[in-house]
Amino acid sequence: MNKFIASVMLYCTVFTVSASEVKLEKFQVDTSVLAVERGVDTFMEVCHGCHSLKYVFYRDLAALGISRDRIAEWRGDSTLEAAMTSLISDETAILSFGAVPPDLSMMVAARVGGNSYLYAYLTGYYLTSDGEISNHVFPLTKMPDALDISSASDSARRSELQGKAHDIVSFLSWAADPHKAERERMGYYVIGYLILLSVLLYNVKLEVWSRLKT
Amino acid sequence: MTNKIIKWIDYRFPLSSLIKHELTGYPVPRNLSYWWNFGFLALFVLILQVATGLFLAMHYKPDAAIAFDSIQHIMREVNYGWLLRYMHSTGASAFFLVIYIHMARTLYYGSYRAPRELMWWTGQGLLLLLMATAFMGYLLPWGQMSFWGATVITNLFRATPFIGDEVVVWLRGDYAVGDDTLTRFFALHYLFPFLIIGAVVVHLVALHTVKSSNPSGIDLADKDNIPFHPYYTSKDFFGMGIFLIAYFIVVFFFPHSVLEPANNIPANPMITPDHIVPEWYFLPFYAILRSVPNAVGGVVAMGLSVIIFAFMPFLDRSRIPGGGRYRPVYRIMFFIFMLDILLLGYIGYVPATDQTITIGQVATLYYFLSFLLLPFISKAEDMWLFRRGLPSNILALIASEEEEKRIRR
Numbered sequence: 001m002n003k004f005i006a007s008v009m010l011y012c013t014v015f016t017v018s019a020s021e022v023k024l025e026k027f028q029v030d031t032s033v034l035a036v037e038r039g040v041d042t043f044m045e046v047c048h049g050c051h052s053l054k055y056v057f058y059r060d061l062a063a064l065g066i067s068r069d070r071i072a073e074w075r076g077d078s079t080l081e082a083a084m085t086s087l088i089s090d091e092t093a094i095l096s097f098g099a100v101p102p103d104l105s106m107m108v109a110a111r112v113g114g115n116s117y118l119y120a121y122l123t124g125y126y127l128t129s130d131g132e133i134s135n136h137v138f139p140l141t142k143m144p145d146a147l148d149i150s151s152a153s154d155s156a157r158r159s160e161l162q163g164k165a166h167d168i169v170s171f172l173s174w175a176a177d178p179h180k181a182e183r184e185r186m187g188y189y190v191i192g193y194l195i196l197l198s199v200l201l202y203n204v205k206l207e208v209w210s211r212l213k214t
Numbered sequence: 215m216t217n218k219i220i221k222w223i224d225y226r227f228p229l230s231s232l233i234k235h236e237l238t239g240y241p242v243p244r245n246l247s248y249w250w251n252f253g254f255l256a257l258f259v260l261i262l263q264v265a266t267g268l269f270l271a272m273h274y275k276p277d278a279a280i281a282f283d284s285i286q287h288i289m290r291e292v293n294y295g296w297l298l299r300y301m302h303s304t305g306a307s308a309f310f311l312v313i314y315i316h317m318a319r320t321l322y323y324g325s326y327r328a329p330r331e332l333m334w335w336t337g338q339g340l341l342l343l344l345m346a347t348a349f350m351g352y353l354l355p356w357g358q359m360s361f362w363g364a365t366v367i368t369n370l371f372r373a374t375p376f377i378g379d380e381v382v383v384w385l386r387g388d389y390a391v392g393d394d395t396l397t398r399f400f401a402l403h404y405l406f407p408f409l410i411i412g413a414v415v416v417h418l419v420a421l422h423t424v425k426s427s428n429p430s431g432i433d434l435a436d437k438d439n440i441p442f443h444p445y446y447t448s449k450d451f452f453g454m455g456i457f458l459i460a461y462f463i464v465v466f467f468f469p470h471s472v473l474e475p476a477n478n479i480p481a482n483p484m485i486t487p488d489h490i491v492p493e494w495y496f497l498p499f500y501a502i503l504r505s506v507p508n509a510v511g512g513v514v515a516m517g518l519s520v521i522i523f524a525f526m527p528f529l530d531r532s533r534i535p536g537g538g539r540y541r542p543v544y545r546i547m548f549f550i551f552m553l554d555i556l557l558l559g560y561i562g563y564v565p566a567t568d569q570t571i572t573i574g575q576v577a578t579l580y581y582f583l584s585f586l587l588l589p590f591i592s593k594a595e596d597m598w599l600f601r602r603g604l605p606s607n608i609l610a611l612i613a614s615e616e617e618e619k620r621i622r623r
Contacts, residue, residue: 055286105286109470110478176478179289179296186297187466191459198455205448212244212440 024137027116029173030166031181033065039171040066042164044074046146047104050093053084055105056175064174099142108169108176115169122165125150236422241439242446243428249323250426251453252316257414258454259309264407266302270295274354276400278393281356282480300469306348307472308461310495313341317523322548324530324537325427329622331527333424336417338524343413345496345520347406350399352493353391357477362490364399365391370503373513390483431535432615489565498555501562505571505578515578522585529585532592534599535615540608543595551584 029035040061058075062068068080075082090100111117117137124136125145133150135141145151147165152158174180223229273292275284288295317337320326326334353364368385372378387394428434440446464471472494476487492500502519506512530544538545554577561574604612 055283055290060290106478109473110475112475114475183296183300183466183469187462190462190466194455194459194462198452198459201448201452201455205452208444208448212445 024113024116024120027119027169029115029119030170031173032170035167035170036064036174037066037070039167039169039174040074042167043171046164047168048084048086050086050088050097050101051104052086052101053105053175054103056084056178058082058084060178064178097142097144101143104172104175106176108173110176115173118172119165119169122147122168123149123162127151237443237447238441240422240442241436242426242442243430243434244438244440244445245428245430245434246426246446247429248449248453249315249319250428251450252312252319254450255312255453255457256309256316258457259305259312260407260410260414263302263305263309264411266298266305267404267407269298270302271404274400276354276397278356278396278481281354281396285355297465300465304461304465304469304472306351307493307495308457308464309344310348312457313344314495317341318552321526322538322545323427323429324431324535326526327431327530327535328527329424330427332420333417334527335524336413336420338521340410340413340417342520343406343410347403347410348493348495350403350406353396353399354403355477356396356481357474358479358481358485358487359474359477359490361391361481361483362487363492364395366490367492368395370513370516373510392483429536429539430611431537431539432611433618491563494559494563497560497562498558499562501558501574502578502581504562504566505574515582519581522582525585529588530592531589532596533612534596534604534608535611536608540604541595541599543591547584547588547591551581554580554584
């Protein structure tokens, strides 16, 4: 059977986007609007040059509660109705990095480990003994160390960059699942209602069955 | 006034007698446990899936170029689109969970025994339809797992004798899974629920002919039957409340637990995911497929592992009703079989290594042996229990069932 599956795979040029099996630390992401706002700021500065967010629109940021003035700073000439796409073309990206930078709209949802993976990846850059930059989580990555965390030697600078990485994850976590807060808020009401309904239905059942003579 | 309207209708359509025959006067054994709620729940989930699916179809685009985008459109832009989609994706898992419990109850209590063989077989047909519908629905988000899952599974049909390659092309509508496959899977994913509804009607007509089984395993005397409405409507609605709590906890708080991360990456024929894994409800069968070293043998074994349930009425040769309730050996076999299925599910989930393949092969062997040895074991158990002397209440059940059979003949 494995031969069978292997033959399926051989139809195509096989190269896998694979992360090494590093144990990820469990990472609690700050999902407050403030953290997301800082995340957009860092994202626009560090990531947006190459990475698009084609499913996220500038107006979504306004709907989240970020001020229009802030958004105007980020969007430049794009309209509020525009998607947050980057300016780099695929051809330029391939020339510079050897790969098309993936769209990040769904990145948190598209990786096993989600937020924890992304945070560990962004902060996982280090200098090898040969002075090369590598990544603990994804050694084959083609992305340069955008936050320059591999050269940060003193702990103050390091924790500042970790904070920035955290903000980026906050933003991308929201971007991948923008209705999460609304969903969970609604969930408490729905579950509460259903518990009440079930109690009532149980009493109806008891009442109906009490008519039965044993 | 109401009476007049009902009279008017009754003259033209048997409304009152239908309600009386199927609900208020339909006799149901009074001793059903909550395990008997799952048939109703399956119907309820079917309705949920049809309802959410209808509204999803209003926004979804079955075109390989924009299918993935249209899902994101539903999730982000459409009002409560995320709720519809999470209800539908969670509903698929809920459907299988409910059906598997429904089947496990049938197996445990021996509800497949005469005269309910047709219930069991139409149910078996419904399971196959459900599997096909779920499989085709899984392609629609057009993510990596959608694409590669469909590629691997359609490729299995290459095992068809003589015309294997043609069958695969016929299923896909192309040499590889692509736009044509997506469009036809969408059309069929919309059609199949109607076939399921039709088969459910057949299943229910058969049920209302033979009536519900019950934990005692025999048909009860008239005085021990109660009308479906209001007794079982009230009980089923309470069960529905509990089901909805569990279902909506997943929908609102853990909707991603039933979605594979790799499926949030758009389908790409050039990149194979590290580890192609089917949805949880197919894992035991997938493990059986992988356990057989030969490709054709694996496909045959997988098909047989689903179909073999249909033979239960012939394989179980015990005269004692009530299934596992009164039969200690059968009861132990049932629980070990359940553990075996869970083990197979785990083996189907983890990447194949020499060790997991060996465990999978042993579990597969056990899976088939529990069916193939059942005629001998059930006969031996039957003889042993009779020789040892059965309690008088069980002997009374058997006598009453014999009586029942004589009358029907």
